[in-house]
Amino acid sequence: MCGIVGYVGKEEAAPFLLDGLSKLEYRGYDSAGIATIDGTKLVVEKCVGRLAALKEKIDGHVPKGTIGIGHTRWATHGRPADNNAHPHTDGAGRFAVVHNGIIENYLPLKEGLLKKGHEFKSETDSEVVVHLLADVYDGDFEAAVHRVLTMIEGSYSLVFLSKDHPDRLICAKKDNPLVIGLGNGENFIASDIPAIISRTRRTYILNDGEIAVVHRDGVDVCNFAGERIDKKVFEVNWNAEAAEKGGYEHFMLKEIHEQPKAVRDTMSQRIAKDGKSVVFNELKWDKDFLDSIDKISIVACGTAYHAGLVGKTYIEKLVRIPVEIDVASEFRYKDPIIDDKTLTVVVSQSGETSDTLAALKEAKRRGAKTVAITNVVGSSIAREADRVIYTWAGPEIAVASTKAYTTQLVAFFMLALYMAEIEGTQPSERIAELIAALQKLPDDVSRTFEDMEPIKTFATKYGFNEDAFFIGRSLDYNVAMEGSLKLKEISYIHAEAYAAGELKHGTLALIVKGVPVIALATQKSVYEKTLGNIKEVKARDAVVIGIAAADDTELAKYVDHVIKVPATDELLIPILAVIPLQLLAYYAAVTRGCDVDKPRNLAKSVTVE
Structure with a gap:
């Protein structure tokens, strides 16, 4: 749940970009950055850490320019680091992009670009987009963006900046929120309304499959086919606090309603294109590896423990391997019977749960193979485990966990299917049937909200x-x-x-x-x-x-x-x-x-x- 802001107008862009990002800090993030066009130069400033670290870094030399984009990143592909922070640029420094979401086919796209001589600076999926833009650009900014959108697969909100076209921003939306704030001689872009509510209450809410070209004096919206769309102005009547919650009364209710997207994102990139198998590039297990395991030990606390209970059933029913489950606070004090033939699965939303981290270290000390299911890239548990399955649920603000739980169940279910395919413990027809049901799940989750x-x-x-x-x-x-x-x-x-x-x-x-x-x-x-x-x-x-x-x-x-x-x-x-x-x-x-x-x-x- 990264944050996006954009500005084009008659004032300096950087002050709005920094202020807008500060209004999105509630979403959670691990790095921040901005990009502006100063004359003929594209200027990018970014760093790992909180927004305060970015402000300290640019103190005394805030980037100039009346057009710019900004971003706060919640790590998915690539650890929290300066080079993985947004905005990303192409090799020539002609374009910059900020991105929320996941580019599912980034690996084959990246491989093709590398063969063409493109050099990448980050571990992210997002950087692929800006290199694609540079690769297809022939002088027509809008046409190049349209072409890029036909090449990428996944979920995204994207904002593009070009030093060759310093009068406009181009943005596009698919499965991730994006709004345009309408001002007087200036216009704004944001991933959420709190970033712009202090400057305007007149907005366009972009729908999936829409692209907007944003100038200081106007906004042109079309669909991915290039057909013009007449947008209706949405007048925001929330106060600033309500805006942070997307109009919901509490973060918990907002996060409950985010579960269709969270479930979809957890599944993203992990179902083969033919829809008949599960892919875990981050695991790369084979039958020899699974045959070396005598049992699985699941360790977690609280809600994650309850997810583990369901995960135990998934694995035992589909893979037919014995599974033990322990509360993490008890695990290391019971002298657990685990060794190098044990696979220990630890589950933690934050990746920082003290008892779970201690249990993970104890399991490794005894020789167990380990995998973590967590939501936070670069967390202590993610760093300590041999392998990591990220749920990509986005940050949870409310103390009571909701979308973390459902995405942990999805992760366990897909893990069980993945193992069952390798071991041959389920007929291919049954695997395909379960994957088909899984693919319908985001829509099924949405339907649960129809009559509350x-x-x-x-x-x-x-x-x-x-x-x-x-x-x-x-x-x-x-x-x-x-x-x-x-x-x-x-x-x-x-x-x-x-x-x-x-x-x-x-x-x-x-x-x-x-x-x-x-x-x-x-x-x-x-x-x-x-x-x-x-x-x-x-x-x-x-x-x-x-x-x-x-x-x-x-x-x-x-x-x-x-x-x-x-x-x-x-x-x-x-x-x-x-x-x-x-x-x-x-x-x-x-x-x-x-x-x-x-x-x-x-x-x-x-x-x-």
């Missing part, structure tokens, strides 16, 4: 209860644990999750009249058993909210309320089933007047034991 009113109603009605219980079997139990954690950490309701089959072993003593029970019933293999457990709690006068697939016609007969999610393979449905639970926790916290984004006593990244 019942969830708001339940939260309002039951949000003042002091106890709530979650039940489920198989993968539903793992999701119930995450739903319970979300509710307790942000609403402060005492919530517990139980394996539904364990009710008669003590838990039924806690079920009394009116207590809310959230019952997950998405797993067809244990569906009838789950219905029996639901009848048990209903017999004690509990209020039951059921979570079911859209094609379920039975559950409504046995519960008080039903929330349905799109039907998909039962291995993938946990990624959908958790979203109503996230929303239920969110609206319960709002009902109770809690500080949703910053719950008491909790921190986003736990860096001490």
Whole structure:
């Protein structure tokens, strides 16, 4: 979730670029940079670290010019470093570009450019774009940008700057947000409204497949085919604080709604073009490597631990290799039985979780092979592990993790498919079937938001209860644990999750009249058993909210309320089933007047034991 700004007008560009980037700092980043055109010279200043480091670097010699672009980078391809910071330029210093998103086919494009003599300065996918532009440029800036867009694949918002055309910026959007602010004798570009709200409230919101040529006195918009589009002005009526949250009341709600994109980005580049296999260029495992592994050990904390529970099932069902899972804070104190035939998978959103990092080091000390699933490039865990799978979810601001969890599930699912293909433990038809379901997942996630009113109603009605219980079997139990954690950490309701089959072993003593029970019933293999457990709690006068697939016609007969999610393979449905639970926790916290984004006593990244 990098930040983009652009300016063309009659004033100096740099002050706006720096101010605009400061308004986007909430998005999280690890480097910053700006580029302007000073006379006939393209000037670029960038460095790793916070925006303050960039300001200190250019103190006393702020780049001149009335046109420019700026960027704050959240590392994906390439570690946080000066050379990987944006803007990127071509070898001759004629063009500059800033980019949010992922260029999926950057490797073959880069290989072709290298053969032509292009020299690259960074490890990023983004730099490929500006070299492509220089390669195809024949004097027509707009035509060259259009040609570049036909060559790249992936998701992006892009802004191009050319010293040969110092009167215009060109920007394009596909799957990543981009807005144009309309001023008087000046116009602005940004990845999010907070960057421009102090200068204008009149905007164009670019849609996917649109390109804009931005001059100081006008903006021309067309589609990728070159057909002109008449944009309607969107008048921003949010205040600055609301603008940072994209109009959402809280960061948590915004991040819940970012999950379709986050899931799509995690899948990006990891499905072969024929749609029949999973590709992990960052792993490059083969059958000899997997045959050398006797077991897998998953280690994580909190929400990441709950993701690991689902990951355990994915790997055991699809790869047929035994998987152990441990809470990281317990792992290194239990004298774990691991050796050079163990693959240890550590999971951490931040990549800085103290207990998980210590567990990773202990596993390596005992000879285990290691892989990390994390969201932060260059983090301590990413540096320590033998291999890294990045989730590319973008930064989470809210303490309660949402999109990190769903993208960790996607990463685990793809890892399991990848291993199953290598080991031949699943028929190719089954692999293709699961990949097809996976590719539909971003749209399925979007559909879960179509009717949230019942969830708001339940939260309002039951949000003042002091106890709530979650039940489920198989993968539903793992999701119930995450739903319970979300509710307790942000609403402060005492919530517990139980394996539904364990009710008669003590838990039924806690079920009394009116207590809310959230019952997950998405797993067809244990569906009838789950219905029996639901009848048990209903017999004690509990209020039951059921979570079911859209094609379920039975559950409504046995519960008080039903929330349905799109039907998909039962291995993938946990990624959908958790979203109503996230929303239920969110609206319960709002009902109770809690500080949703910053719950008491909790921190986003736990860096001490």
